[in-house]
Amino acid sequence: MSRREFLKKTGAVALGATALPAPKAWAGEGKFVWNMVTTWPPNLPVLQTGAQRFAERVREMSGGRLRIQVYAGGELVPAMGVFDAVSGGTVQLGSGASYYWAGKVPAAQWFTSVPFGLNAQGMNAWLGNGGLQLWEDIYDPFNLVPRPFGNTGMQMGGWFRSEINALADFKGLKMRIPGLGGKVVAMAGGTVVLLPPSEIFPSLERGVIDATEWVGPMHDLRMGFYRAAPYYYYPGWHEPGSCLELLINKKAYLSLPKDLQVLLDTAAMECNIWTLNEFEAGNGAALVELVESHQVQLRRFPDVLLARLKQLAAESLAEEAARDKASQRVHAAFEKFRKKIAGWGTLSEKPYYDFIA
Amino acid sequence: MSRREFLKKTGAVALGATALPAPKAWAGEGKFVWNMVTTWPPNLPVLQTGAQRFAERVREMSGGRLRIQVYAGGELVPAMGVFDAVSGGTVQLGSGASYYWAGKVPAAQWFTSVPFGLNAQGMNAWLGNGGLQLWEDIYDPFNLVPRPFGNTGMQMGGWFRSEINALADFKGLKMRIPGLGGKVVAMAGGTVVLLPPSEIFPSLERGVIDATEWVGPMHDLRMGFYRAAPYYYYPGWHEPGSCLELLINKKAYLSLPKDLQVLLDTAAMECNIWTLNEFEAGNGAALVELVESHQVQLRRFPDVLLARLKQLAAESLAEEAARDKASQRVHAAFEKFRKKIAGWGTLSEKPYYDFIA
Numbered sequence: 001m002s003r004r005e006f007l008k009k010t011g012a013v014a015l016g017a018t019a020l021p022a023p024k025a026w027a028g029e030g031k032f033v034w035n036m037v038t039t040w041p042p043n044l045p046v047l048q049t050g051a052q053r054f055a056e057r058v059r060e061m062s063g064g065r066l067r068i069q070v071y072a073g074g075e076l077v078p079a080m081g082v083f084d085a086v087s088g089g090t091v092q093l094g095s096g097a098s099y100y101w102a103g104k105v106p107a108a109q110w111f112t113s114v115p116f117g118l119n120a121q122g123m124n125a126w127l128g129n130g131g132l133q134l135w136e137d138i139y140d141p142f143n144l145v146p147r148p149f150g151n152t153g154m155q156m157g158g159w160f161r162s163e164i165n166a167l168a169d170f171k172g173l174k175m176r177i178p179g180l181g182g183k184v185v186a187m188a189g190g191t192v193v194l195l196p197p198s199e200i201f202p203s204l205e206r207g208v209i210d211a212t213e214w215v216g217p218m219h220d221l222r223m224g225f226y227r228a229a230p231y232y233y234y235p236g237w238h239e240p241g242s243c244l245e246l247l248i249n250k251k252a253y254l255s256l257p258k259d260l261q262v263l264l265d266t267a268a269m270e271c272n273i274w275t276l277n278e279f280e281a282g283n284g285a286a287l288v289e290l291v292e293s294h295q296v297q298l299r300r301f302p303d304v305l306l307a308r309l310k311q312l313a314a315e316s317l318a319e320e321a322a323r324d325k326a327s328q329r330v331h332a333a334f335e336k337f338r339k340k341i342a343g344w345g346t347l348s349e350k351p352y353y354d355f356i357a
Numbered sequence: 358m359s360r361r362e363f364l365k366k367t368g369a370v371a372l373g374a375t376a377l378p379a380p381k382a383w384a385g386e387g388k389f390v391w392n393m394v395t396t397w398p399p400n401l402p403v404l405q406t407g408a409q410r411f412a413e414r415v416r417e418m419s420g421g422r423l424r425i426q427v428y429a430g431g432e433l434v435p436a437m438g439v440f441d442a443v444s445g446g447t448v449q450l451g452s453g454a455s456y457y458w459a460g461k462v463p464a465a466q467w468f469t470s471v472p473f474g475l476n477a478q479g480m481n482a483w484l485g486n487g488g489l490q491l492w493e494d495i496y497d498p499f500n501l502v503p504r505p506f507g508n509t510g511m512q513m514g515g516w517f518r519s520e521i522n523a524l525a526d527f528k529g530l531k532m533r534i535p536g537l538g539g540k541v542v543a544m545a546g547g548t549v550v551l552l553p554p555s556e557i558f559p560s561l562e563r564g565v566i567d568a569t570e571w572v573g574p575m576h577d578l579r580m581g582f583y584r585a586a587p588y589y590y591y592p593g594w595h596e597p598g599s600c601l602e603l604l605i606n607k608k609a610y611l612s613l614p615k616d617l618q619v620l621l622d623t624a625a626m627e628c629n630i631w632t633l634n635e636f637e638a639g640n641g642a643a644l645v646e647l648v649e650s651h652q653v654q655l656r657r658f659p660d661v662l663l664a665r666l667k668q669l670a671a672e673s674l675a676e677e678a679a680r681d682k683a684s685q686r687v688h689a690a691f692e693k694f695r696k697k698i699a700g701w702g703t704l705s706e707k708p709y710y711d712f713i714a
Contacts, residue, residue, distance in 0.1 A: 057623065060615060060619045061616055061619045061620045061623060063614070116712060121477065121633070121637055124633070125638045128635070129635075129638040153705065154705035155705075217701065234708065235705060235712075236705070258420075259418055259420040266418060267623055269627045269630060270627060272630065273481060273485075276482075277481050277485035278486075280478055281483075281486040281697070283705070284697045284702075285697060287700055287704065300708070303711075306708075337638075338713075340638070340641045341638065341640075341641035342641075342714065344640045345713050346710070346714055347591040347657075348510065348640070349476060349510075349706065350710035351591065351657070352597050354660075354707070355473060355592075355594065355663060355667060356695075356699050356707075357703055
C-alpha cells in the first residue's frame with residue numbers, strides 16, 4: 001500500500017514519512033512485528049498504559065516472537081479511525097470501545113455497556129457464556145476478531161451544574177453523554193452534545209453544556225471536572241460496566257501459529273481483569289480525594305427518577321434493537337442472560353453491598 | 358527421592374507403583390513435564406475441570422514446551438497434602454484454597470475469604486494492588502509462589518434444617534462450616550463440625566448435623582442438599598468471594614525460562630476470571646432450578662442477625678490476627694484496602710444491585 005493510499009484509507013493525521021511504520025505483519029523466522037492503534041490519548045492511565053503493558057507482556061510471553069508497537073489515538077490514525085484501520089489490515093490490532101462504531105455496526109453497542117444492563121461481573125460472565133461468540137459473529141464480516149480487553153466497572157452518573165431531582169430537570173439540559181445513555185437523556189428531553197475530550201472541560205466551565213459524564217472518580221479527577229460543576233451524581237445507570245475491546249485483524253490472527261493465537265487471547269483476558277482491578281482500586285482512592293480535598297458534593301439520583309430512566313432505557317433499547325436483525329439478536333441474548341443471573345445477584349452481591357458500609 | 362520417602366513426605370494414599378509419575382521437572386530440550394495435584398474430587402465442575410482446562414491452555418500457549426499432568430485430590434497425594442507436596446517439590450503445581458493451610462500458615466486464611474470481607478471484585482483488586490505481594494511474602498519460606506486461580510463469587514449462607522431468626526438460634530446448632538466463618542459460628546454458640554465432602558449429605562440427612570454451608574447454588578444443587586434440609590439461607594456472609602489458589606514450587610518456577618514464567622502467570626489469571634464467570638452464570642441457572650424444580654425455601658438472614666455476626670467476625674479476626682506477626686500484617690493490609698474501596702462500592706455496585714431486580 002502506498003503512503004497516499006494509506007493516508008486515504010485510514011484518514012491518518014499528517015506525520016513525517018519516517019514516523020509511518022512499515023505495515024508488514026511478518027518479520028521472518030517465525031517472528032511477527034505488529035502495530036496497534038488505540039482510541040485513547042497518549043499516556044491515559046489504565047487505558048493507554050494498559051495497552052502498552054499488554055504489548056510488553058505479549059513480547060515477554062512469546063519470547064520476543066510477537067512484538068507489538070502501540071500508537072495512541074491520532075498518532076498513526078485518528079482515534080475514530082481505529083476500527084477501519086484494523087478491519088482493512090493497515091494495522092493488526094486496535095483498542096477502544098465497541099460503542100464507538102455504532103454508526104457502522106449498531107449491534108456493537110451491546111458489547112460495551114447497556115443502560116441498566118450488566119455490571120463488570122455480569123458482562124464478563126455473559127461474554128464467557130455465549131456473548132463473545134455473538135460478538136465474533138457480528139464482527140466477522142469486517143474481518144475482525146474481538147476480545148474483551150478491560151472493564152471500567154460501574155461508572156458515575158456525571159457532573160452537573162445544577163441539581164437533578166426529577167425527570168423534568170433533564171428538559172433542555174445540555175449534556176455530553178454518548179451512546180445508548182445519550183438516547184435515554186434525549187428521550188427525557190435533554191439535548192445531547194458530543195464533544196472531543198479536550199473540549200469537555202472548557203465547555204462545562206463556560207456553561208456551553210450543563211452536564212457531562214466521563215468515566216469514574218479516577219479519570220474524572222484527572223479531567224478536573226470538579227472545578228467546573230459542583231454536583232457529582234451517582235449511580236452511572238447509563239454505563240454499569242463498560243467493556244473495552246481488543247480488535248484483531250482476522251487475517252493476521254489466522255496467520256499466527258496456534259500457540260501465538262492462544263497466547264494473544266490469554267494476554268487479552270489478563271488485561272481485561274487487570275483493567276478492572278485498577279479501576280476498582282483507583283476509583284476508591286480518587287473518590288476520597290474528590291470529597292475530602294475538593295469538597296465535591298455527591299448526589300444520588302432519586303429512586304423515582306431512576307425508575308423512570310429505566311423505563312425509558314427499555315423503550316430506547318427495544319427501538320435500537322428493531323433497527324436491524326443483528327441488533328435484535330444481540331439484544332435478545334443480552335436480556336436473556338441478564339434475567340438469568342438477576343435473581344442470583346439479588347441474593348448474593350446485593351446483600352454483600354448492603355453490609356460493606 | 359525414593360518411593361518410601363515420597364509416601365512419607367506427602368502422605369500419599371497407596372497407589373500402584375506404576376501410577377506414580379516420575380517427579381522430574383525437566384524433559385530435555387527446553388521442554389518441561391510437570392505434575393499438578395489438586396484438593397478437588399475428580400471431575401468436580403469448574404474447580405477440577407478448570408485445572409484441566411488450564412493445563413491444556415498452557416500446553417497450547419507454550420507450543421507443547423510446558424506439559425502439565427493434573428491429578429485430583431487423593432489420586433497422587435491426599436487433598437490435604439497438596440501444600441506439602443508442592444512445597445517439598447514432589448510436584449511442581451497445586452490447586453486448592455489457601456485457608457486449607459490455616460493450621461500451618463494462619464495468615465494464609467485472608468487470601469481465600471474473610472467473613473464480611475471482600476467480594477470477588479474486591480479480592481481481585483486487592484491482590485492486584487499489593488495483596489499478591491503480601492501473599493508471596495507469606496509463602497516464600499515454604500518455597501511456594503501463589504497465584505489467584507479462580508473465585509467462587511459470593512457464596513450462599515448454607516442449608517438449615519430449621520429456621521434461623523436470631524443469634525440465639527445458633528446456640529447448640531451443629532454446623533459444618535470451616536475456616537474463619539466457623540470461628541464466628543462457634544462464638545455465636547454453635548458447634549462447628551468438620552466433615553469430608555462425601556459425609557456431609559448423609560450427616561445432614563440423618564440429623565447428625567443441623568446445617569452445612571458448601572459453595573453456591575451450582576455446586577450445592579449437585580450435592581443434593583435440598584433433599585436433606587428445607588431452608589436455604591443467604592447471604593454467604595462468611596465467604597463473600599473465595600479466591601482459589603495456584604501453588605507453584607518456587608524452585609521449579611525459577612527454573613523456567615522467563616517467557617514460560619510469564620505465560621504461567623497469565624494463564625493462571627485467565628483461569629481466575631474464567632472460574633468466576635462460570636460460577637456467576639452457573640449459579641444463576643442453578644438457583645432457578647432449585648426454586649422451581651425442587652421447591653427450595655430461600656431465607657434471608659435477618660439484618661439484625663447479620664449485624665451481630667459482623668461484630669463477632671470483627672472480634673474473631675482481631676483475635677486471629679493477634680496470633681502471629683504475619684497474620685497481623687495481612688489483616689491490617691486487608692482492612693486498609695477494604696475501607697479504601699468501601700465508599701466507592703456504596704456509590705457504584707450497591708445502587709447497581711438495587712436496580713437489577
